[in-house]
Amino acid sequence: MNKLTKPEEQIMLYLWKLKKAFLKDIVEEFPEPKPAYTTISTVVRVLVKKEFIAYKTYGKTREYYPLISKSKYFKDYMNDVIFSFFNGSAGKFASYFTKNEDLNLSELEEIKQLIDEKIKNIKDNNE
Numbered sequence: 038m039n040k041l042t043k044p045e046e047q048i049m050l051y052l053w054k055l056k057k058a059f060l061k062d063i064v065e066e067f068p069e070p071k072p073a074y075t076t077i078s079t080v081v082r083v084l085v086k087k088e089f090i091a092y093k094t095y096g097k098t099r100e101y102y103p104l105i106s107k108s109k110y111f112k113d114y115m116n117d118v119i120f121s122f123f124n125g126s127a128g129k130f131a132s133y134f135t136k137n138e139d140l141n142l143s144e145l146e147e148i149k150q151l152i153d154e155k156i157k158n159i160k161d162n163n164e
Contacts, residue, residue: 039087040114044080049089049103049110057102 041049051066052058064077081101084090089110092099123129131148134140140148 039089040117041089041110044076045084045087045089048077048080048084049107052090052101052103053107057100059098059100063101 047067048063051063055062055066060074060078060081063081064071064074067077081090085092085101089103089105090101091104092101094100119125119127119130123133134148135145
């Protein structure tokens, strides 16, 4: 999977939010001071080339839309992180947060609840 640069990721976040947009709509999403229209246009062209987005043409105007969902990109991205930094072990990844991050009790209980629900679902599906 191609990775997104920070500028590409920012545009994708806006496009995932908007679902489809013209270049001017994407530019409008940026806070002040807004980047140059040509800068955004260049990044959008790169995203088209990387096949993260596509477009429909209306005369001389293009309406852009994502080809990959935010959840799919995030899943692939996290799988890459787990593979690269934790030897492919989701357990080591989870362990990192309990050992190296300052999680409060409610955050730890929330994580435990999610894990307990996942275990129950797996057990229910195997019966």
